[in-house]
Amino acid sequence: MKKWVKLPQIMQTEEVKKYYDILKKKKISRFFKRIFDMLVSLLMLIILLPIFLILSIIIKLTSRGPVFYRQVRITRYNKTFRIFKFRTMVANADKIGSLVTVKNDNRITKVGKFLRKTRLDELPQLLNILFGQMTFVGTRPEVKKYVDSYTNEMYATLLMPAGVTSPASIKYKDENDILDNCSNIDETYVNVVLPEKMKYNFEYLIKFNFFKDIYIMFWTFFSVIK
Numbered sequence: 733m734k735k736w737v738k739l740p741q742i743m744q745t746e747e748v749k750k751y752y753d754i755l756k757k758k759k760i761s762r763f764f765k766r767i768f769d770m771l772v773s774l775l776m777l778i779i780l781l782p783i784f785l786i787l788s789i790i791i792k793l794t795s796r797g798p799v800f801y802r803q804v805r806i807t808r809y810n811k812t813f814r815i816f817k818f819r820t821m822v823a824n825a826d827k828i829g830s831l832v833t834v835k836n837d838n839r840i841t842k843v844g845k846f847l848r849k850t851r852l853d854e855l856p857q858l859l860n861i862l863f864g865q866m867t868f869v870g871t872r873p874e875v876k877k878y879v880d881s882y883t884n885e886m887y888a889t890l891l892m893p894a895g896v897t898s899p900a901s902i903k904y905k906d907e908n909d910i911l912d913n914c915s916n917i918d919e920t921y922v923n924v925v926l927p928e929k930m931k932y933n934f935e936y937l938i939k940f941n942f943f944k945d946i947y948i949m950f951w952t953f954f955s956v957i958k
Contacts, residue, residue, distance in 0.1 A: 733762070733891070740810045743887045751888035751937045761942040768942070769868060773861040780855060787818055787852065795841045797823030800856060805873035807894040810887070813865040815873060816856035820844025851956050857896050869945040870895025871933045881922045889933045892940075897952040900932035905955060 733756055736744065755762070777784075788799045801819040803826065804812050822828075825839040840848065847853040860866040866873065873894030895901075904925065914920040 734809065742810065743890060745884045745887070747883075747885040748888045748891070751934070752891055754938055755891055755940065758940060761940065764942040765867060765869075765945060766864075768945075769861050769864075772868070773858045777858050777862065780858075783852075784855065787847070787855075790843055791819055794843050795819075795822065801853075803875065805894065806876055806879045806890065807865055807873055808890055808892060810879070810890050812876070813860065813873075815866075816859045818847055818853040818856055820847050820853050854896055861896070865893065867893040867895050869897055869936075869948045871898055871936070872896075872901050872929075877918075878922060878926065881926075885934070886926075886930055888937060889930070892937070897948065898933065899936055899948060899951075900929040902948075902952055902955050903932055904929055 733752075736749070736752060739748075739752075791799050797819055799819060801817040801821070802814045803817075805815045807813050820841060821837075821839040821844055822841060828839065844853070857866055861868060870892050871889040871894060879890075
């Protein structure tokens, strides 16, 4: 971890310091977490290459636009990066609607619905993990617009790399249902959904250890297939 004085100014608050002190003591878990991320992401990319190719061809043949969705997100230490996801929506979807999606969002393609339901659209994030921009388990990366609405305490989630899955993302895997009938989707997400998800994110930071990450990964797998 960076030294406290090297953190972005916006993170140097009393609220964040509480979590910083907890995580700093967990050097061994943080070390094994990164080693695990690098080795497993590389192995999975090699094994899943045929699936990547098949899905890429299907996406390209069934809708106009690129295979990958490369939106700018925020990760550790408030740094920006471009996330890799299989595109599940029409091209330029960000420009014709909200930055979050709802259950019956008409921007989602037919193939995209399947990819989202099975979470196969998340597979390309293995590249982000390999590059060190993300990790298997951690707070889901938000766009800058939503990070700008964070409270001081919420910035504590940026002490760790953004994750592909987390207890919050499992608990709120059907968050689209909550946002489906909202008159103002962005406002509801920031004021209702995000604060509730953050409760789970804070708990994760406090209880973080490498073996619990493995448990969360299995929990994610079984929550997807059931």
